[in-house]
Amino acid sequence: MAYSTEIIIIGGGAIGLISALYLGAQGVSCLVLEKKSFEEVVQGKRHFAIAQDVVEWLAYWKIVDLRSFWIIQNAAVRMHGVCTEINFSSKRLGLPYLGVMVHEHILMEMLISMIENHPYVSVMFSENLERIWHEGNRIHVMNKKDKIYTGRCCIAADGKASWVRSQLKSKVLRFDFKQDASSGIVKFQGDAHTVWDVFFKDHCIGILPFSSHEAACILMGPSKKMLYSQKDDLLSLLNDLLHGKIKIFHFKQWDAHYPLTAGRSKEEVQELVLFLGDALEWMHPLMGQGMNLSLRYASRWLKNFPDALRSGICLKQWLLRSQQNNWKAGATVNFGALALQSSFRLTSWNIMRCTTFFPKIFEWYFKKTHITY
Numbered sequence: 001m002a003y004s005t006e007i008i009i010i011g012g013g014a015i016g017l018i019s020a021l022y023l024g025a026q027g028v029s030c031l032v033l034e035k036k037s038f039e040e041v042v043q044g045k046r047h048f049a050i051a052q053d054v055v056e057w058l059a060y061w062k063i064v065d066l067r068s069f070w071i072i073q074n075a076a077v078r079m080h081g082v083c084t085e086i087n088f089s090s091k092r093l094g095l096p097y098l099g100v101m102v103h104e105h106i107l108m109e110m111l112i113s114m115i116e117n118h119p120y121v122s123v124m125f126s127e128n129l130e131r132i133w134h135e136g137n138r139i140h141v142m143n144k145k146d147k148i149y150t151g152r153c154c155i156a157a158d159g160k161a162s163w164v165r166s167q168l169k170s171k172v173l174r175f176d177f178k179q180d181a182s183s184g185i186v187k188f189q190g191d192a193h194t195v196w197d198v199f200f201k202d203h204c205i206g207i208l209p210f211s212s213h214e215a216a217c218i219l220m221g222p223s224k225k226m227l228y229s230q231k232d233d234l235l236s237l238l239n240d241l242l243h244g245k246i247k248i249f250h251f252k253q254w255d256a257h258y259p260l261t262a263g264r265s266k267e268e269v270q271e272l273v274l275f276l277g278d279a280l281e282w283m284h285p286l287m288g289q290g291m292n293l294s295l296r297y298a299s300r301w302l303k304n305f306p307d308a309l310r311s312g313i314c315l316k317q318w319l320l321r322s323q324q325n326n327w328k329a330g331a332t333v334n335f336g337a338l339a340l341q342s343s344f345r346l347t348s349w350n351i352m353r354c355t356t357f358f359p360k361i362f363e364w365y366f367k368k369t370h371i372t373y
């Protein structure tokens with residue numbers, strides 16, 4: 001016999017679990033199907049920079065309270081060959097903080113512990129899915145052991161290489177930045193509440209403190225070999241550019257190397273499926289917006305979901321009518337990243353012009369994409 005629920009969520013990453021908790025808090029029954037085991041899910045090594053409005057949204061809905069995490073007060077940009085620094089501070093925006101830094105494994109443990117014994121939300125780990133299809137107003141998912149799950153709607157939150165997207169043959173718009181990224185941890189001393197983007201001639205480093213002496217670090221540029229071939233040079237160049245505001249001692253660990261691409265599913269919805277998170281859109285990491293935009297999109301969609309479910313209207317039509325045209329915010333991030341990445345190739349005159357305008361653009365973007373609830 002088929003397992004029946006209201007919403008089937010495919011993918012138990014941060015977006016899938018948060019969506020389930022949000023809907024569950026409003027009495028909507030959700031089943032999360034995750035392909036990894038529980039142990040793998042809580043071993044994530046990433047660090048997320050989560051923006052203030054997203055932190056407050058999560059706390060407001062009692063999904064998870066991140067306000068005790070490492071606070072980020074400022075964002076600063078430094079460019080090779082330019083003395084001016086671009087600053088973006090919480091004070092100027094009238095916010096208590098810009099965001100927080102969260103370890104992926106702590107976030108995942110918190111989310112999973114919220115789901116244990118939840119009256120409306122369940123998670124199945126190590127699920128190997130075989131097929132997804134819809135019939136009338138129901139959606140069905142079958143695993144490799146022929147077990148069938150049935151729901152009124154499906155949220156595809158299964159990441160960048162979405163299985164649901166490929167099953168539904170949903171088209172994806174892709175862009176290859178022709179760059180690689182390496183991420184890890186650095187040891188430092190100095191201002192521990194400012195995140196930095198430091199631009200060199202042909203690559204860029206983001207430094208995001210998550211304690212008084214350690215920072216998540218992401219290196220982006222034309223080749224992943226750059227880290228190994230120029231490590232010592234890079235360190236002294238980096239410290240020169242940081243002008244003593246923080247001093248980086250050494251690169252502690254590097255555990256992720258990946259090509260930088262951006263992409264978006266052509267449709268936000270398809271029949272009874274709603275795409276969220278990286279399954280919908282992924283972007284350049286330079287502006288740290290992957291998780292933030294995903295949760296902002298989710299907040300807009302999920303807000304009206306319980307009412308739509310209860311009203312008895314045709315969900316397929318409701319989903320189609322409610323498409324959010326969210327691509328604008330993602331496109332801004334990717335164009336912004338492109339502009340920032342290529343700005344170090346412009347003349348210094350142009351760079352100076354950029355430094356005048358960037359803070360304004362950041363502020364405009366920040367206000368434009370904020371969650372209201």
Ligand SMILES: Cc1cc2nc3c(=O)[nH]c(=O)nc-3n(C[C@H](O)[C@H](O)[C@H](O)COP(=O)(O)OP(=O)(O)OC[C@H]3O[C@@H](n4cnc5c(N)ncnc54)[C@H](O)[C@@H]3O)c2cc1C
Nearest residue numbers: 011013014015034035048049158159163277278290291292
């Ligand atoms: C190194 C790195 C650093 C980042 N840093 C930041 C940052 O600082 N700030 C920020 O905002 N964003 C950051 N991002 C982006 C951010 O991680 C993503 O945007 C966010 O995690 C997307 O979450 P998600 O739940 O959609 O996808 P994922 O986290 O990829 O989760 C998808 C889940 O679906 C599961 N799954 C996949 N296929 C199937 C299937 N067939 N069946 C069942 N389950 C399946 C996967 O196992 C996974 O658990 C970073 C990304 C990377 C790679």
